[in-house]
Structures are given as structure tokens and as C-alpha cells.
Amino acid sequence: MDIAYFPGCSLHAMAHEYDTSTRLVCQRLGINLYEVPDWNCCGATAAHSLDHHLSVGLSSRNLALVKDMNLKQMTTPCAGCFNRLKTASVELKQNDDLTAEIEKLAGISLTGAKEVEVAHTLQVIMEAVGMEGIKEQVIKPLNGMKLAAYSGCLITRPRAIAQFDDPEQPVALDHLLQALGAQPVHWSHKAECCGGGFAASDTDIVVDLGGQVLEAARQAGAEAIVAACPMCQTNLDTRQRAIEDERGIKYNLPIVYFTQLMGLAFSYSPRQMGLNRLLTSPTTLLRSRGLS
Amino acid sequence: MGSKTVKKSNLVNISTLFTESRSFVAMVRQESGVDEKDCYQCGKCSAGCPLAFDMDYMPREIMRMLQLGMVDDILHSHTIWLCSHCITCYSRCPRSVDLPRIMDTLRLEAIKRGHAPEKQIKLFGDLFLWSVRQFGRVFEMGLIMGFNLKSGQFFKDIMLGPAMLLNRKISLLPHKIADGGAVKEIFDRTKEMEREGGHS
Ligand code: SF4
Numbered sequence: 470m471d472i473a474y475f476p477g478c479s480l481h482a483m484a485h486e487y488d489t490s491t492r493l494v495c496q497r498l499g500i501n502l503y504e505v506p507d508w509n510c511c512g513a514t515a516a517h518s519l520d521h522h523l524s525v526g527l528s529s530r531n532l533a534l535v536k537d538m539n540l541k542q543m544t545t546p547c548a549g550c551f552n553r554l555k556t557a558s559v560e561l562k563q564n565d566d567l568t569a570e571i572e573k574l575a576g577i578s579l580t581g582a583k584e585v586e587v588a589h590t591l592q593v594i595m596e597a598v599g600m601e602g603i604k605e606q607v608i609k610p611l612n613g614m615k616l617a618a619y620s621g622c623l624i625t626r627p628r629a630i631a632q633f634d635d636p637e638q639p640v641a642l643d644h645l646l647q648a649l650g651a652q653p654v655h656w657s658h659k660a661e662c663c664g665g666g667f668a669a670s671d672t673d674i675v676v677d678l679g680g681q682v683l684e685a686a687r688q689a690g691a692e693a694i695v696a697a698c699p700m701c702q703t704n705l706d707t708r709q710r711a712i713e714d715e716r717g718i719k720y721n722l723p724i725v726y727f728t729q730l731m732g733l734a735f736s737y738s739p740r741q742m743g744l745n746r747l748l749t750s751p752t753t754l755l756r757s758r759g760l761s
Numbered sequence: 762m763g764s765k766t767v768k769k770s771n772l773v774n775i776s777t778l779f780t781e782s783r784s785f786v787a788m789v790r791q792e793s794g795v796d797e798k799d800c801y802q803c804g805k806c807s808a809g810c811p812l813a814f815d816m817d818y819m820p821r822e823i824m825r826m827l828q829l830g831m832v833d834d835i836l837h838s839h840t841i842w843l844c845s846h847c848i849t850c851y852s853r854c855p856r857s858v859d860l861p862r863i864m865d866t867l868r869l870e871a872i873k874r875g876h877a878p879e880k881q882i883k884l885f886g887d888l889f890l891w892s893v894r895q896f897g898r899v900f901e902m903g904l905i906m907g908f909n910l911k912s913g914q915f916f917k918d919i920m921l922g923p924a925m926l927l928n929r930k931i932s933l934l935p936h937k938i939a940d941g942g943a944v945k946e947i948f949d950r951t952k953e954m955e956r957e958g959g960h961s
């Protein structure tokens with residue numbers, strides 16, 4: 470399957486390992502990713518909190534670029550970009566007045582852009598390949614690794630826009646991890662907010678909300694948290710020290726991307742999957758399962 | 762009592778206030794596409810809001826204040842800045858009130874009127890957008906340095922810095938997209954449209 474790929478700013482910087490692992494894993498699954506040439510930032514929260522038209526305008530340029538590639542589908546591994554791109558895509562389809570305004574604003578025709586479908590990479594993998602297809606590629610199963618599948622806020626919300634999984638009790642990520650031979654734990658915080666939007670501007674909020682997520686995972690007996698968003702991963706990984714100091718508990722929970730674990734199970738090395746780039750090292754955990 | 766004269770400056774013209782607040786509420790309804798009257802005050806939004814602990818008014822209270830037209834209190838509130846847009850409330854609301862969208866609309870109006878009680882959050886948003894307008898993408902290193910410089914927290918994250926650099930997490934140089942002009946235009950035309958009296 471051929472699909473346009475929107476990495477987003479984080480994957481070209483802090484979350485480089487998410488980008489690399491996504492590309493390798495998709496290739497193995499027969500999903501051909503073509504990076505959108507000259508894509509621009511989706512504007513994230515900053516743009517839509519300033520002006521809804523600005524946000525839709527920034528995403529629309531990207532949708533129009535996909536149409537120029539002669540592709541009809543676009544995927545992104547970033548939950549934040551997914552939320553912005555899919556919101557724009559749904560609104561353009563539904564609202565002709567808005568489309569006309571955005572066309573004027575961006576100085577481009579959006580006739581083609583309207584036909585582009587957007588999906589998060591987790592959704593593409595689960596729908597195009599599915600559990601059975603993933604299992605077929607597993608060479609080194611994760612040997613019952615106990616994992617907290619952390620969907621976070623934006624992959625499934627709002628329901629009418631995301632049109633994927635369940636906004637309260639998401640299960641797609643758990644199913645994927647099961648297919649890799651891991652044991653997803655039952656836990657309370659799989660769709661709670663980690664405060665990632667305030668990562669730089671209000672660290673107290675992040676330490677509070679991130680701390681709740683780590684604590685919930687620990688109580689459920691998880692050995693690592695699995696993320697599907699660069700903001701969640703960066704936030705929980707980089708603030709873990711501060712959270713541990715604040716709570717007086719040593720969590721030592723690696724925060725890994727689901728694509729990194731897929732890659733491991735598909736027999737790529739931990740280094741190829743960029744697992745050495747995580748601040749909380751997963752080495753001990755991987756060794757305990759004969760994966761490193 | 763009757764003989765006491767009331768200073769004119771202390772008089773409040775209630776009918777003007779009423780008209781003002783009505784037109785404010787109508788504007789919010791129009792811009793957000795959400796009818797504030799849909800909210801029946803069940804409080805489910807506040808119960809699940811992860812940021813409620815830090816807010817001065819609960820999300821439910823913001824809805825009530827909007828129904829009552831309490832413009833000033835709403836626009837000075839911290840709540841509209843602390844909403845993280847996690848969309849938990851909207852997912853759970855039995856009346857499908859898109860609260861995060863309301864929060865966006867209110868925040869924008871507060872900015873227009875020069876209210877931003879959460880200075881750091883506003884500053885970070887501004888710098889983020891400056892980066893997108895300038896390069897077409899976010900330049901993390903520049904964003905973090907600029908933020909620390911402007912917020913006066915020069916040594917913030919200094920513990921984090923070396924680890925992030927060692928793990929090559931942050932790039933030192935910005936990446937500029939080829940057609941940066943197109944992105945700048947989107948920014949500038951949005952501003953222009955707003956000056957011309959907003960969007961339809
Ligand atoms: S959940 Fe919906 S109806 Fe209930 S108080 Fe909140 S906004 Fe109003």
C-alpha cells in the first residue's frame with residue numbers, strides 16, 4: 470500500500486527514533502511511506518488557540534501537497550499532528566464556506582485536498598495489516614513483557630473527528646502489543662492527559678499529571694510505558710527524574726514508542742530502533758527477555 | 762437616605778452592560794459554533810478534567826458564566842489558559858458541548874483585549890508560532906533558548922540540556938522549508954482577514 474507520510478517537527482528532531490522505527494517497521498509490513506515534500510508544521514495547539522483559520526490553513530497546505538503526490542491517504546505517527554490534520558480534513562469536507570475562505574487565505578485550490586484521508590500510523594497498521602499480519606512478521610516475541618499501552622488524548626478524540634478506537638477505553642495499542650507477544654496490563658490512565666502541552670511553559674503541571682500516569686502504570690505492574698505520540702514520550706521520559714524527586718519513588722519506567730517494540734520483535738537491533746536514545750534506559754528490561 | 766447624592770462616576774449603566782454581554786455571548790456562539798445553552802450543568806466535564814486542580818473556575822462554571830454573560834470574569838480567568846485541549850470533557854459531555862473549542866475562542870478574545878494571566882503559556886505559544894512563521898517548521902533549540910531567555914529562567918532545564926544533546930535529541934540548527942513564503946502568507950492573510958472584521 471502507498472501512503473503519504475507526514476513526520477511532523479518532533480520526529481525530525483527530538484523524536485528521531487520514532488521516525489526511523491516507523492519507516493523500518495512499515496517497510497517490513499508492506500506499507501510504503503512517501504514523505505510529503507516540503508511539508509510545514511501543523512501549528513499544533515499554539516495555532517488553533519490563536520486562530521482556527523490559521524490552524525486549518527496550515528494543515529490545508531499539507532493536504533494539498535499530498536494531492537500533488539497523486540496519493541489519497543496520509544498518515545502521521547504524531548498524535549498532535551494527527552489531531553490537527555484530521556480536524557482540517559474533516560472540516561474541509563463538511564464546510565464549503567470554510568473551504569472557500571481557506572482557499573483565499575492560502576492562495577491555493579483545495580478541491581483535491583478535500584479528498585485526502587488522514588489516519589494515525591497506529592490505525593493504518595491495525596487496519597491495513599491487523600494482528601494476524603503483524604504476528605506473521607514476529608521473529609523475536611516480546612516474551613510476556615508487561616506493558617502499559619498509553620494512547621493518550623488525541624489519537625481517539627474527539628470521536629467524531631478521529632473516527633478510530635474508543636476515546637475512553639482504547640484497545641488498538643493493547644492488541645498490537647499482544648500480537649508482538651507482550652502482555653498489556655489493565656490500567657486506569659491509558660487515555661489520560663500527560664500535560665505535554667505545558668512541557669516547557671508550566672513544569673509543575675507536567676510533574677503532577679505525568680506523575681499520575683507513571684504511578685498508575687507502576688501500580689498496574691507495568692515494566693514500561695508504550696507511547697504513540699512524541700509529546701507523551703518526551704514528556705514522560707525527560708520529566709521522570711523530576712517526578713521521582715517530587716514523589717520520592719523511583720519509577721525507572723522506560724517510555725518506548727510502539728514502533729520501536731515492533732522493530733525489536735521483527736528482529737531489528739535495539740540500536741537500529743534508537744532504544745539507546747531514551748533517557749530512562751530499557752536495557753535491563755530487554756535483557757530480562759533475551760532481546761538485547 | 763433619600764437626601765444622599767450619588768456620585769455620577771459610581772453609576773453603572775446596567776442596560777449597556779447587558780447589551781455588551783449579550784453580544785459577547787453571541788460572538789462566542791458564532792465563532793466557536795457551540796450553543797452555550799446546550800449545557801445543562803451536569804458537571805461531568807469538571808469531574809474528568811485533568812487540569813481542574815489548577816483552575817480558578819471549573820469548566821462547568823465557565824459554561825454557566827457564559828450563559829450568564831459574565832464577560833470580565835471569564836476573560837480574566839486562568840482556566841481558559843490552562844485547558845490542555847485533551848478533549849476528555851467533550852468526549853464525555855451528554856450534550857456534546859465542545860468545551861475545548863469554547864476555551865480556544867475565549868482565549869483568543871482575552872488576547873485581543875490584552876488579558877493573559879498565564880504569561881509563560883502565552884509566551885511559549887507566541888514563540889512557537891514565530892518559529893513556524895519564520896521557518897515553516899518548529900526549531901526546538903531556538904524555541905527553548907528563546908523561551909528561557911524571555912521568561913527570565915536562564916538556567917531552567919540545564920540538567921536536561923546535556924542529556925538531551927548527548928542523546929542527540931535536539932538539533933542545533935533550524936530546518937527551513939523551501940516554500941517558506943507560502944506559510945508566511947497563511948499567517949499574514951489570517952491576520953488581515955481578522956482585521957477586516959473576522960471570518961464568516
Ligand atoms: S458535561 Fe456538558 S452539559 Fe455537563 S456541565 Fe459540562 S458542558 Fe455542561
Ligand code: SF4
Nearest residue numbers: 810844845847848850
Ligand atoms: S479539554 Fe480542557 S477543559 Fe476539557 S477536560 Fe481537557 S483540559 Fe479540561
